[in-house]
Amino acid sequence: MHRYIGRRLLGLPLVILMVSILVFTLTRIGGTPIGPYLEPGMTDEEIAALEERFNLDEPLPMQYVAWLGGVVRGELGWSAVAAAPVVDVFRQRIPASFELGAFAALWAVTLGIGLGTFAARRRNRMGDQIAGVVAVGGASMPAFWLGIILLIVFWSYLGWFPHGRSDSVIWNSLPHPTNFYTIDAILAGNLNALRDALWHLVLPALTLGYAAVGIVTRMMRSSLLDEMGKDYVDAARARGLPENLVVRRHARRNAFIPTITVIGLSIGIMFEGTVVVETIFGWPGLGNWMADSVLSGDQGTTLAFVIFTSILFVSLNLAVDVLYGYLDRRVVLRRT
């Protein structure tokens, strides 16, 4: 297992390098890093001064080497959109996106697995049909539409839930060692802040996670049905085990194997959905920032984000594979 993980980790820098070369080249060909600073009517001299500031007078490979050198030193450049070093903005925004993603994934996975199990045990009965409707709803409702509807109903008219990530006064009263609002509130022992953090998470997490609910539910249901038709389950029943125990301890564990792959994929796709959800809910995360950066031609930020997502996806795949190996020992033995 350790050798397997080690092999995968060793390959990570190479993957990142190849992705960075590709993305750097494409962004330079498709635009210019001085894009956010350009204004109609600028003179040739002003444009030349900007190009000199960003080393655009150097050959493309030298520009890449200079950029890579900065990355190695931890300098990801300046974000024109955020008017701050890219590293600083990442540090502020990653926790916001992760916090939202974590809560979205938590409720999506919990509900998806629970609903999938519920549906499988009531196959072709009313419960199964209801679970199917909930699942299809998640797969068919666009996140931007769902988010706007939830905002209009629960924020604008009913006033039950707030917009954004935090109450400004409560947020400013709290130290933020981690920039995770929930964790910072717990560390500070501030129940009011924790309540504020969770309350602001409800609508965006619900919106972001709902699409994954459908996928996980359907996968869990079909996997569990598949397992429950196997001989070892019949054998467990024949030994007199209660049905709950048969499902939970035997069938469901094996049903997790394909489901976890889907969960990993869904979480990755969910991350892409943060752009829309963060924009609608005014959530100050990475997705929101990325959307602005891409539209403004802020290449420094875009490049840093691509590197970050590359690392994230590769790490997620590795985590899924490791979990896979943990759940199914046969997988680990073959690979080592």
Added chain:
Amino acid sequence: MGRRSIAWRILALSAVLSLVVGACGGEATDDTTDETSATDSTTSGETGGDVPNPDVLVVTVNDDVFNLDPAAVNGNDVGMDVILNVYDRLTAIAAEDGAVIPSLSTEVPSLENGLISADGLTYTFPLREDVVFSDGTDLTAEDVKYSWDRVVEMNLPEGQAQLFENVAETRVVDDHTFEVTLGAVDASFLAFLAAHPVASVVSQEAVEGNGGVVAGQPNEYMAQNMVGSGPYTLASWERSDRMNFDINPDYWGEPAHLPVRWELIVDSPATGLQAKEYDIVDISPTDVPSIEPIEHAVVDTSILDLQVLQIGMNMNIAEGALPAGDTIPLDFFQDVRVRQAFNYAFNYQGYIDGILGGLGGRGSFILPVEMYGYDPDAPIYPTDPAMAEQLFTEAGYWEDGFTISIASDQTHEGFTGAALTLKDSVEALNPNFHVNVNAVPEAQFDEILVTDPLPIAMWSYTSSQYSTPDAYLFDSALSDGRYGAVNSFVDGYSDPEAIDALVRSARTELDEDARLQILSEIQNVLYEEAMWIMPANEGAPSARGEWVTGHIENPMWPRPSQYWAIYDK
């Protein structure tokens, strides 16, 4: 019970608890006993009479702040609004009537009070002696000189250093007397100082302690931090989310009523105003129909924007530069009949009623309706298809027709809307006329307009917002101005030297009556030359909660509101 079973139960319980705790948190905002945290909005279900967020003024902007440095902020950055409220300038604009009034200077220089020299070139500013920066240091004439000099020395392409090109020399006479000598007489100089962020006074000590001044290089500290002397201080900035401003306790003037919170990039101002989360919202004309029905909203549509929508025509077309498919000759727009024909063809009322939702007016060539010097009697082009046909025929394009492309910045519906209106108007004249609209993202549009030669025949955009009429003229009318140089106005004007001389005289004429006459004459001349199509002066609606008091609609103020200090609840 197995470990895995326990783990799953804990996970499920945590999820349920999260939801329950979150559900209980919705009423916490009204339960707090902390006086300073009484900023959460009242629910929309409560009866009227409650003032939402009583201790803070919440203002939304539908854009992001890119820079807080007066030396680096560009003309379209909402950071300009922040600079105008946190930093001071030598003069200011009066709220009620737009007159230039003293600010850091105790008097507005004039020939009468002797603070402008007889030749009109030297201005003397006696400074207030009780002004301190937010870091506690005193503001002196040295800081004023330093602030202006650093803009010129840094000379950032993205900044506005060119606005100081007429400043020949700055001098510190003593700690509280500052003097400036201009290269040429400028009738708009004092108004420029009052309303433009580039003339803001920063703390020399703060800048020198944080990167100093480096020619051609931005100052990262100043881009993110503010040490000003104005009615507000920057308390915090959560990028692309919100900015918080505290009342400056050491402000030399009338203190502000409320601290301010700016909510950035708010796409749904109507929803937030409905929920009473926002006090003043930044809206465009297309937002008005969704906001007017809100019972506690006050919408003002009386003011027109100071940015003028413009469609440019390229008089400097290079061989092979235009998109494939364009069939116009290189000198197409050098023929004034062609330019006038396009002006007659455009459906102005259709554009205002359709794209702008009825919120717009017709400015002149080139001044917006609300600008000093605008002549309401100056001629403007009506929609006249017959006249357009006649001119196209005289110019020789009616029979064969043409295909032409127009680029637009797709970030604002007014820009692409104008391009599409032009397409419909021109194509309706003659089936042989074809207009291709290329709506592109802002970054790409900006790149197009700085490419030399221009790779496009026409473009739909807007002027910048200025505080003086000659700024509009220098930008959009002077043959060697920002647009004139790129578009080669010299090849389009009937007499470029005479027109340039007339435009320059509008800046140097100090007698007000004579100046107004010159501005009127310019607007008549530019009408004949038709170097642009002027679709409209877009409306500048404002919306606020009915509980906001002290609100003044001053057309000279950029949206969403310039001086927050005067607002209360």
